[in-house]
Every structure is written in C-alpha cells, then in structure tokens.
Amino acid sequence: MSSASSSASLVPGRRLAIPALPLRSVGLALLLALAFVGIPLVATDYWYNAILIPFLIMALAGLGLNLTMGYAGQASLGTGAFMAVGAYATYNLLLRLPSLPLPASLALGGLIAGLAGLVVGLPSLRIKGFYLIAPTLAGQFLIEWTFNQVGWFSNYASSSSISAPRLAILGRDLSSPAGRYALTLSSVAVVTAIAWRLVRSQTGRNWRAVRDGETAAAVIGVPVARAKLSAFFAGAAVCGVAGALWAFAYLGTVDARSFDLDRSFQAMFIIIIGGLGSLAGSFIGSAFIVLTPILLTHLSEAVLGAGLDGGQVSNIQRVIFGALIIGFLIKEPNGLVALIGRLWRHLVR
C-alpha cells in the first residue's frame, strides 16, 4: 500500500509507554484521590469556575473527538454540534421527564448526541480523509442552525440562552461551585473509564486499524464501516456529555452560540497539542488550552499594567495558539503527551 495515499494515518498515535503496571495504578489512584478529596479541601470558587470545571469538560470534549479522529482517523469538525445536541437533549429530558434522575438524563443526552454523530458520520462510508470535513461541517452548521431556529428545543424561551434547571442528585443540591465540580469530575471519571476500556478492546483495535490503513484493514477482514460508524457514535456521545456539562455545570445556561465552529476548532487544538490517539493527551491538551489564556492575562497585566484591553489579549492568544499548532504539527506530531513521555523516561533512567 502506498504510504503517500491521502487516507493514510494522520499522525501515529503512540501509546504513552509508562513502565510497570503497579506504578501506573498507584499513580492513577493518587491522581483520583487528589481530584476527589485533595482539591475540594483547598480550591476556591475561582479555581472551580475559571479553571477546574472548564478544564475537565473540555478534556472530555477533546477525548470524544480523539476517539473519532485520533483513534479511528475520521476527521471531524462537528464537535461543537455534538456538544450542543448533548446539552439540548439533557435540557429537554430534565424539563420534560423531571422524574428521571440527573445521571440518567446526562447519559441519555450523551446517547442522543451519539446518534446525531452516527448520522453525521454516515458519509464517511464513502468520503475519505480530508474530504470528511465537509459533511462534518455541514452537520455543525445545520445542527447549530436547528437549535437557533426551532423553538421547541429551547422550550420557546424568548432569549436565545435559557437558564438550566437546578442540579440535584438524590435531593442533594449541586449548584454550588464545589457541587458542580463534583458532578463534572464524577461524570468525566466514569466516561473516561468507559473510553479507556473501549480503546483497548477489539473495537479500539479496529478503529486504529482503519486509521493506519483502511484498505489493508478491509482486506484482512476488519469491519471498516462498523468501525467508522461506531467511532462517530462513541466520540459524539462523549462530546454530548461534555456539552451537557458545559451548559449545566459551567455556563448555567443552554446556548447554541457556545457550541459554534470555534468550539469544534478548540477541541481539535486540544487533541493536536495534547496528543492524537491518546486519552491522557486530551487532558493535557485541555489543561494547556484552559491555562494559557489565564497565564497570558496575568502575564500581560504584570508586564504592561492593566493597559492591555481584552481584545488585544485575545489577539495575542490567537497568535500564540496558532503558532503552537503549527509548531506541534511540525516538531511533535504526537503532542505534549509524547513530549512528557520522553521526559519521564529520561528522568526514570
């Protein structure tokens, strides 16, 4: 098979080779303990609202796109739309089926987003490689437009943003920053665990086979069509949960405008910077995307006083992000996760 064919793999997504399983499990357990117990002991409301919650949610959105694009090699610019479907579906479930507990509404919202992803992914059976951005863009624009146009989805609210219903699980109110953080963290942990299983299963293997050589995969009997559609389904479902959390646990409103094409680009940047085809990469990329603007704002205030206005800061951010994307694609196609992996091995030895 010619290596120059356009459907060849995007970027080889190498798994992070951290040695020895016990060490890894201990590390993961420590991380979870820190996130669930340690952070709530010290975090302020600002930490929750400005850093932790958006970081976790965008990591989840990046993870969803990573399943579709990083693992299965199906380029998608529909992340924002899938998040919107998740958000609106969850909103309507909470509104119309109030007896349904919150976790069930979230999960169902994810499933509905997954189905939307399945439909948007259908053309991938005929359209390959780069050309796939056309149907996914069509999905992005059409879905965004639908939520803006059809009043039923937003319960005929007069403004385009609608406030989210109160968050509660088993009568416990979750509307405080700490509560929203707990909800987000638990959802992200559960979904990540499922994704972790999935990418190591036969499904995940089929995804990567399709990514690394679609024709060869078909010839040796990998069910290519099923692999592509399942990648769109699973990826969009994860994005859907992220979208619902974005609306309920972060913004507090459901607004189609916060799920526009820029959101799709943002998710794509997260996985390019973090690492295509790496679950950990989604988190690292998200941390980078969320923290960089905050750092830049503080830095510009420190250097220039308060003289720089927000518009200029966001322009500087655009330049830095753009340059980083290009830099990563040229120098480190496997993203920060590969960089950190190399550093780690260097330190251990």
Place this chain on the structure above:
Amino acid sequence: MSDTILELTDVSLTFKGIKAINGLSFAVQRGEICALIGPNGAGKSSLLNILNGVYRAESGTVVFEGERFGRIRPGSAARRGIGRTFQHAALFGPLSVLDNVLAGLARHSRTTLVEHAFGLPRDAAETRRFLQAAEEILAFLDLASYRDRIVSTLPYGIQKRVDLARALAARPKLLLLDEPMAGMNGEEKRAMGGFIEAARDTFGLTVVLIEHDIGVVMSLSDHVVVLDYGRKVGDGPPEAVRNDPVVIAAYLGKPH
C-alpha cells in the same frame, strides 16, 4: 480426483485505457502452492486485488469454493476466507505486533460495542480466546519475542512475517501472498518458504503467491502461472513451465 478451490475465466481489467489483465483464465487446486510469475507490470498484484475485492474485474468470472463472486468488497472476500499479505507489508505501523495479529482476528469477533465499553463477560471470554489464538500464531511463526514491539520499528524481514501472521490469524482457506520474500537475503527467503509450507500443511491452506526469485518459485510451488502484459503465457507444474520456450522468451530468459 482434482479439487478446484479457485477458478478464473476470461478475467480482464483496464486502468485508464491500459489493459492490466487481458482475458486471463486459470484454476487453483485445493492445498497447492500456486506461484504467479512475470515481469513487473504483468498484472500480478492487480490480479490479487481482484481476488480481494479491492478492484473489480470488467469482464470474466471468478469462482471461489464453487461460488461465483461478482461485485465483491474487500470485507466479504475476507469473510469468505480469502487472506492476504501485501507487497509493502501494509501493517498498522503504530500498533504492536500483537495488536496487528489481533486485528487480523476481527472478522471472527461476535461481541458488540456495548460489551466492549463495559467489559462484559462475553467480551472478556472473547478477548481471552483471541489472545490465545494470536499467541499461537506468533509462536508458530517464531515471533513470540516480538509480541509487544511497535511494528514500524521492526526490520523489514520481520514485518513481512508479521504480515503473514496477521493474515494467518484469520484462518483463511485461500491465502494470497504478494511478494512475501521481497528484499530478503537467501537465508531469510528459505526461512519464509519454510513458514509458508508449514502454514499450508498445518492449516490446510491453499496459497497463491507472487514471487520474482525463480529458484524459490521452483522449489516452493506445485503450480506456476506465468503472466506477461496481462496475458497468460504459461501454466503448469514448475518443471514444465521452466522448459516452455514461450515462457523462456517472455520472462525466464531475461535477466532482471
């Protein structure tokens, strides 16, 4: 009594007006190793691609296991039991040797996305079965020590063997090998030839292979088909083909 597993009748294929394969007919008997030989551009790889469903023949019929296939896709060729290795070992480069072989087992998987996502019992059982099958194949081809290596980092000769392992894992009835020994030295070629014969004997395979090294072809194959410019110019047992003046003129006589 002969037992035909594959029969081609009058098969033709055209690329941009050029006949890659022109009215080709031959038959392959069950259990034999059939070699396709001929100069570069003779249409050998294109022929394998037709048998795999990657290309579609314009005319002619292909009958496999008594069943005629017309518009067949790569996936259904694999399901019918046609395995394949590639000229340039089109492996999944960033994956480990084990994962490549496990991917070869995909067509035998009966579990679903939901079972994979939640690690349900049927998935766990299938994973165990697949692992065992994959390890058997790796041991059979002497690849066990490479199990967890990333394929793209391995030497070419080993990659060719991993390609064979991936194809064998699916337990095909007919195995198509596209230049399995390309770029190998004499010793590696002998080893590969041994693996191919052992695979045929152990798994009851039929093998169709493309090979340029006439020495290897003569010692390995039971049946040789000679192609030149998409046409068949020779067909028979190795000794007969070696002495056929038309074949010698078209191919064997030419140094390459």
Place this chain on the structure above:
Amino acid sequence: MSFFLETLAGGLLAGVMYALVAIGFVLIYKASGVFNYAQGAMVLCAALTFVTLTERDLPFWLAGLVTLAIMVTLAVAVERVVLRPLVNRSQVTLFMATLGLSYVIEGIAQLLMGASVHELDLGIPDLPVALGPIQLSRFDLVAAASAGALVIALSLFFERTRIGVALRAVADDPQAALSIGIRLPILWAAVWAVAGFVALVAGLLWGARQGVQFSLTFVVLKALPVLIIGGFTSIAGAIIGGLIVGAADAIAEIYLGPLLGGSVSTWFAYLLAVAFLLVRPAGLFGERAIKRV
C-alpha cells in the same frame, strides 16, 4: 419570473466572487496539496492593510502596491516556514497547520491594525442598474466583472505559460516533475505569490461590499463547498462551482429560507457539497485517484 431571474443573477454575481476566492485555493492545492484554510485570513489581512493605509491618506495606487508587496511576502513566507517542513504529511495534517496559520495571521493583523469595522470605498457607486426586466446592483456588476476578468486572466496564465505547465506537472506527479528539472521552490513561490495577489483583489471587493471586518475570513467557509463541487484541482471547476454555489445559495435563501423560518445560507452550500461528494467524490472536474495496495 423577473424576481426569480433577479435572485438568480444576484446569486451568479456573488458566485463570480466565490470563484475568485476559490481560484486562490485551487492554485495552492495544485502546488502544495493543501486546502489552505488561511486564505480567508489572508483576504482579511489584505483588506485591512489596504484600508489602514488609505486611512493614513496614502493614494489608492500606492496603498495597493504596498499591500501587494506585503501579501506576496507573507504568502511566500508561509510556504517557506509552514508548509515546506510538512511536505509528504497527510492532507488533514496540512489542513490543521493552515488552520493554525489563520489564527496567527488574524491575530497579528488585528493586533497591528485593530479589530474595528472599516468602510472601504472603491469609488463604485452602489446604484441599481436596469438590465431588461431585472435590476442589479451596479457595484455587484462591476465587482463581478473585475473578478471575472481576473479569473479569465489567471486561467489563461496557468493554461499558456511555462509556470502553468510546470504547475500541472507538479500536481500530477511531484517526483516526476522534479526529475525533469522543474524547480519546485520557484514554482511554489510563484504560486503562493499569485495567491497573495488573489487574496488582495478578493479582500478589496468583499471588503467594499460588506465592510472590512473579521467576518471577511468566513469566505473560506464558502470556498470549501465551491471546491468540493468543482474539484480541488481545476480552475474551470472553481468557476463553475462558484457559480453553482452562488446561485443555489441565493435561490435557497429566498425560497427555502422563509419556509424554514430563517437564513439557510450557513449550511445549504454544504449539504449541496456533500450530495456532490457522495455522487462524484472527485468533484465535477477533479481526477479520481486509483487505489493502490
């Protein structure tokens, strides 16, 4: 009927402008094998530079020359710094690199020249002109005419000159082109320079039409369906595709929009493009590659 004709004609005029933008993409696609998402940012950058210069009381011709120099330098630098190191990488990778590039160009352009909306007056009055039964905007006519002239000039240039022949050779087979002595760096520089020029003209026409502002970059989102319909490698395809998208957009907006209760122009061209992709994956004029195993 005359209303329909008016809508159609207005759409076709817009289509000529789409074609102009799309040709910039086709040239770069043929030379570097990438759908250059940053072309939209280049259009914005060109218009913004020109407007800023004229607002500093530079005469039109001088502002035009300076902007042209800047655009050509920028385009050639982009090819050098961003795309050359990515040669032989997948199309999706290249696309993402140009996406990053568009961020850089947009950011720098707005940092230096501000993000406010500028008026751009090219001195063409926007008066209605009667053409038989239908009325058209004079500005649209002039803009379409100049875009059309440029489109024709560019197609002739790439049809008849040595550079054009070399470009076709490179698009067909870069290795072979290299071996027969085509000097790729010069060709790349030439093509990217022309793309910079096209961005300037497009920036002026679009900028005069809708004001010089950030939304100019969105022409890239219109160009993509045009290229999918016409084929990424064909100048003729870009022209036809542009006309199809322009006309279809206008008609859908007028007749489908009210039915669905809103502006459909954000997605209609994409649905059309996907339909084309499903039927003719290589576009109307594109070439289909043979799968090799």
